[in-house]
Amino acid sequence: MDIIIKNGRVIDPCNKIDKVADIAVKDGKIAGIGSFGNMEGEKILDAKGCIVTPGLIDYHVHIYPLTEIGIPAEATCFSSGITTVVDAGSCGCANYEYYRGFINSSKLRIKCYLNVCSAGLVTGSYHENVNPAYFNRKKIKRLFEKYRGELISLKVRLSKDVVGDLGIEPLKETIKLAEDIGVNVVVHSTDVPVTMTELVNCLRKGDVVTHAYHNIGHSIIDENGKVYDEIKAARQRGVIFDVANARYHFAFKVADAAIKDGFLPDVISTDLTVKSLYKKPQIFNMMFLLSKYLNIGLSINEIIERCTSAPARIIGMEGEIGCLSPGSCADIAILKIIEKEELFEDWEGGRMIGKQLLRNMLTVRDGEIVYRDIEF
Numbered sequence: 001m002d003i004i005i006k007n008g009r010v011i012d013p014c015n016k017i018d019k020v021a022d023i024a025v026k027d028g029k030i031a032g033i034g035s036f037g038n039m040e041g042e043k044i045l046d047a048k049g050c051i052v053t054p055g056l057i058d059y060h061v062h063i064y065p066l067t068e069i070g071i072p073a074e075a076t077c078f079s080s081g082i083t084t085v086v087d088a089g090s091c092g093c094a095n096y097e098y099y100r101g102f103i104n105s106s107k108l109r110i111k112c113y114l115n116v117c118s119a120g121l122v123t124g125s126y127h128e129n130v131n132p133a134y135f136n137r138k139k140i141k142r143l144f145e146k147y148r149g150e151l152i153s154l155k156v157r158l159s160k161d162v163v164g165d166l167g168i169e170p171l172k173e174t175i176k177l178a179e180d181i182g183v184n185v186v187v188h189s190t191d192v193p194v195t196m197t198e199l200v201n202c203l204r205k206g207d208v209v210t211h212a213y214h215n216i217g218h219s220i221i222d223e224n225g226k227v228y229d230e231i232k233a234a235r236q237r238g239v240i241f242d243v244a245n246a247r248y249h250f251a252f253k254v255a256d257a258a259i260k261d262g263f264l265p266d267v268i269s270t271d272l273t274v275k276s277l278y279k280k281p282q283i284f285n286m287m288f289l290l291s292k293y294l295n296i297g298l299s300i301n302e303i304i305e306r307c308t309s310a311p312a313r314i315i316g317m318e319g320e321i322g323c324l325s326p327g328s329c330a331d332i333a334i335l336k337i338i339e340k341e342e343l344f345e346d347w348e349g350g351r352m353i354g355k356q357l358l359r360n361m362l363t364v365r366d367g368e369i370v371y372r373d374i375e376f
Contacts, residue, residue: 001026001041002367008047008334012054013305014312014323023052025330028367032326043369045376047334050361053304054322055083055331058286059311060186060210060244060269063110064090064099067122069273073108076277078371080286081333081360083108084321086311088186088210088244088271089115089155090122093139096151103150107365109331111315113155113186114140116174124275127162132173137180144181152315153208154178157188158199160217167193171202179204186210186242190249191217197230205238208314212241212265213258215251215348220258227263235266240314245289246271247282252350259296267314268293268306281345287335287358292344295354300337332364334376 003025010021010033017033024031024039058080063073067090077085085108091099092115103110115121117128118136144151156174157163163170171187178185184206192199195218200209212220220231220241235241243250243265258264268290270276276283283289290303312322321329338357345351361376362369 001031001039003043003045003364003369004036004039004041005045005047005052005332005334006036008050008052010052010324011301011304012324013301014054014309014318015325017324018301023324023332025332025364025367028330030324030326030328030330033324045334045362049336051300051335051337053081053333053335054308054324055333055363055365056081056286056307057084057311057322058082058269058307059086059267059314060088060242060271061085062090062121062271062273063087065102066095066098067120069121069124069275071272071274071277073106076272076285077108078363078365079360081335081363082286083331083333083363083365085110086152086315087112089113090120091115092118092120093136093143094118095120096143107370109321111150111152113153114143114151116140116154116156116170116177121157128157130156130162130170131166132170135173135177137177140177141181144183149316153184153186154181155186155188158192159188160191160193163193168198168202171199175202175204175207184208190214194218196220197228200231200234200239203234203239206240208240208242210242210244211246211249211271213243213251213255214249215254216248219251219254220263221254225257227258227261232263240266242267242269244269244271245283246273247276247279248347251346251348252352253348255296259298264298264302265306267311268303269311281343282347287360291342291354291356291358292352294356294358295344295352330364330367333360334362335359336361
């Protein structure tokens with residue numbers, strides 16, 4: 001075997017595994033999970049006291065280097081146990097072909113939303129133009145046909161300062177275009193010009209509400225501190241809710257109420273940009289974000305599911321990534337829960353003192369060790 005990871009607590013929500021076991025890796029694939037005793041391997045790693053999971057998937061992040069907001073992808077992601085990312089609309093149809101050179105040269109597995117604005121989200125200095133009159137529908141459709149599986153969604157931001165007097169029309173036209181192409185829509189939902197219930201009533205099965213726990217403008221919580229019935233109904237018909245934390249898209253007031261009401265997120269992602277990367281106590285990296293949900297009260301299994309098997313299913317790679325099934329890609333993270341007091345804060349001033357932190361000890365991508373903590 002190329003790598004044998006021994007004695008770790010293996011958590012693989014896709015296969016409903018939570019047990020102490022060994023994992024064998026051969027030729028970039030998971031060779032098996034079990035008790036391998038004296039099996040020989042080129043690298044033997046003792047994960048006693050650690051949690052061994054599928055490589056994490058950050059379903060919403062900005063990594064395109066030819067923008068003002070893209071983070072240094074490999075250095076940031078591999079150190080957090082992330083092996084697959086979805087760039088959240090940094091590019092539009094005018095510049096996506098240039099981005100592909102970066103995608104193909106990276107050791108990360110990279111999927112993308114395509115922004116409906118031809119230029120994409122390249123700067124924080126001004127907003128993208130989401131006027132449907134300027135959608136380059138033919139080129140967008142052609143790119144999805146050419147790069148099916150690499151481009152996975154259409155992205156539109158619906159904040160008031162982006163749409164102006166256009167209201168909800170950019171979302172409706174994005175959905176029409178997505179219907180024609182055969183993909184889902186990801187909608188940025190902070191400070192939208194309609195209520196959140198009106199927004200989700202436009203969405204279809206598989207469409208994604210990003211920033212689900214925000215508190216800028218209309219939120220998913222009613223005046224009684226409960227999740228709106230229409231929001232729950234949207235989930236029932238297949239609308240997906242992603243937290244995509246960033247610095248300003250999360251509020252404890254909303255998250256606590258939603259979780260108390262049984263409305264956990266479908267996906268936990270970072271929405272990291274250079275403006276939010278390493279900016280404690282609101283956000284730092286994926287490990288800091290997952291630690292926040294651990295201290296809020298989600299179980300480690302619930303957390304791992306929402307950044308492995310859940311996003312893998314959404315992007316159409318269930319059974320290939322986000323799992324530890326024999327024959328699947330050998331993308332692995334080894335995590336450790338550290339007992340440490342830590343401050344978590346939101347942009348409104350909401351605060352929580354946590355007692356535990358998740359720390360990534362080692363990352364394997366396609367059977368290759370791409371990150372290792374100095375203490376592991």
